[in-house]
Amino acid sequence: SQTIHQWPATLVQPVGSPLSLECTVEGTSNPNLYWYRQAAGRGLQLLFYSVGIGQISSEVPQNLSASRPQDRQFILSSKKLLLSDSGFYLCAWRQDFFTGELFFGEGSRLTVL
């Protein structure tokens, strides 16, 4: 069966420090991968998605970047965190282009101080 994991689960970082959140999917190949951010009490904002290795689409201009070095690995990064980067980050994957639902990871809660 397919599983998705992301880490770390919780992160407290000072302003200006770098960030790396990792997400891996097991049990499937060539998934579509997504990074969403959820600000406190808000909906989900799509940050990046990838349909294949090295293919990254950015949805909003921001302080973050994403990379997909392997088929089932998706990384969210920042060189210098801002206060506004705080939030709950969710990685997700889907297989079926037309009907497949998103399967989400456990989430990573980032607090920038």
Next chain:
Amino acid sequence: AQKITQTQPGMFVQEKEAVTLDCTYDTSDPSYGLFWYKQPSSGEMIFLIYQGSYDQQNATEGRYSLNFQKARKSANLVISASQLGDSAMYFCAMRNTDKLIFGTGTRLQVFP
């Protein structure tokens, strides 16, 4: 542009009663999909139900049903016989080509 709107920031329902959570969408694509997710306080996102734009019947999954009104561009979630464990945030989402866009969510609270 594609858009998902959830106009109810919060809803209350008594245990064992039914509740409807509203969702409207806007798209020019003839082919699209609509999803509902539940997010408990733990933060995980749980898939509930899916409706395709060409599906003739409303989707149902146990106590969840989706009231799909294509002409009105609405895809409301109906939860029958509410339980205390249904208290959570609920998100409506729409497939837009190869990504899903989400509404702002509705917080449902079930009271005894």
